[in-house]
Amino acid sequence: VDLNLFGAxxxxxxxxxxxxxVLCLTEAISADQLSDDEEYVEILEDMKDECSKFGxxxxxxxxxxxxxxxxxxxxxxxxxxxxxxxxxxxAKNVLGGRKxxxxxxxxxxxxxxxxxxxxxxx
Amino acid sequence: xxxxxxxxxxxxxxxEEPKPVVQLPDFMGGIEFxxxxxxxxxxxxxxxxxxxxxxPLDDRPEGARSPSPEPVYDNMGIRINTRxxxxxxxxxxxxxxxxxxxxx
Numbered sequence: 689v690d691l692n693l694f695g696a697x698x699x700x701x702x703x704x705x706x707x708x709x710v711l712c713l714t715e716a717i718s719a720d721q722l723s724d725d726e727e728y729v730e731i732l733e734d735m736k737d738e739c740s741k742f743g744x745x746x747x748x749x750x751x752x753x754x755x756x757x758x759x760x761x762x763x764x765x766x767x768x769x770x771x772x773x774x775x776x777x778x779a780k781n782v783l784g785g786r787k788x789x790x791x792x793x794x795x796x797x798x799x800x801x802x803x804x805x806x807x808x809x810x
Numbered sequence: 811x812x813x814x815x816x817x818x819x820x821x822x823x824x825x826e827e828p829k830p831v832v833q834l835p836d837f838m839g840g841i842e843f844x845x846x847x848x849x850x851x852x853x854x855x856x857x858x859x860x861x862x863x864x865x866p867l868d869d870r871p872e873g874a875r876s877p878s879p880e881p882v883y884d885n886m887g888i889r890i891n892t893r894x895x896x897x898x899x900x901x902x903x904x905x906x907x908x909x910x911x912x913x914x
Binding site: 730731734737738782786787788789790 | 819821822823824826
């Protein structure tokens with residue numbers, strides 16, 4: 689079996705998705721965890737520590753309910769903004785399918801325009 | 811940055827598990843890497859090589875062979891039941907066994 693042949697095939701499949709600079713993680717955290725201030729800070733810390741290993745991490749956004757308990761979009765998601773798509777792709781490869789607090793994390797490229805408009809619903 | 815003392819808290823991230831470099835389709839893992847299939851495949855290659863080499867296939871010494879049958883000739887007068895010919899006829903049973911179905 690020519691493994692290189694397979695490798696090439698897999699690579700072309702992987703690139704059909706258009707990379708962005710923003711990675712969105714889902715399934716990692718629950719709304720309950722976010723409502724606990726201490727836990728929220730720790731989660732933020734864990735994300736920053738781990739996710740800056742893949743490149744220049746510009747910002748981490750973890751939406752949570754505000755003081756009034758008002759419903760906002762994107763609660764439970766984690767947004768990782770990188771300086772370039774390459775770093776973002778690295779992060780996606782490593783973090784997707786990895787466990788965070790026992791949950792298997794899902795990672796996908798998030799539309800940059802929406803992210804910059806603080807639209808976390810996509 | 812403050813609180814440098816509690817920096818050693820364990821991360822929620824699980825340790826990085828080495829992922830298989832290439833994810834092979836199921837049937838590849840099942841058939842190609844089965845040691846028995848691999849052994850059969852190399853045996854098949856060896857037999858194919860022997861058949862195509864044209865070398866005598868029967869390596870038994872002269873005295874140990876069973877007596878040759880009466881010669882049979884085709885309509886061109888060429889003998890067709892030579893030892894090589896019969897040797898070619900012999901392995902089909904094994905050939906059949908070695909045929910490995912692959913998924914389309």
